[in-house]
Amino acid sequence: MEVIYPSTALAKEQAKVKQAAREGVVRITEHGSAAFVFCSEEVFEDKIQEAVEEAMMLQNIRNAIKQGREDYKAGRYIEGTEAARAETMRRHSSND
Known part of the structure; x- marks a missing residue:
């Protein structure tokens, strides 16, 4: 299951977001709407x-x-x- 974080998590919870991105695709939202996807090179x-x-x-x-x-x-x-x-x-x- 893909994890969803608000864009503010990129600054406030970097380690958590990066760990989730090592395990799968992370969806980043801005103002409650889908904005970006983030994942490791391997994923x-x-x-x-x-x-x-x-x-x-x-x-x-x-x-x-x-x-x-x-x-x-x-x-x-x-x-x-x-x-x-x-x-x-x-x-x-x-x-x-």
Whole structure:
């Protein structure tokens, strides 16, 4: 959970704000409204890495859905459990 401090805490409670920023993102408010975010370099890098990984996962999902739609339109699909099982076995044995 992100911590919220008023901007005055930057001057009055520096150690507390810095410690919170080492652990996660700190939101700084001015006059009761969101104004800034503050975090350590390590937290910042972690947040960037998380965003990159999420974006890559979403793109992979989009690509899989697009490919699935193209395969369906082209007739590259299998109907039924038995047919799916047989195709799985065929593909597995062809990889040996």
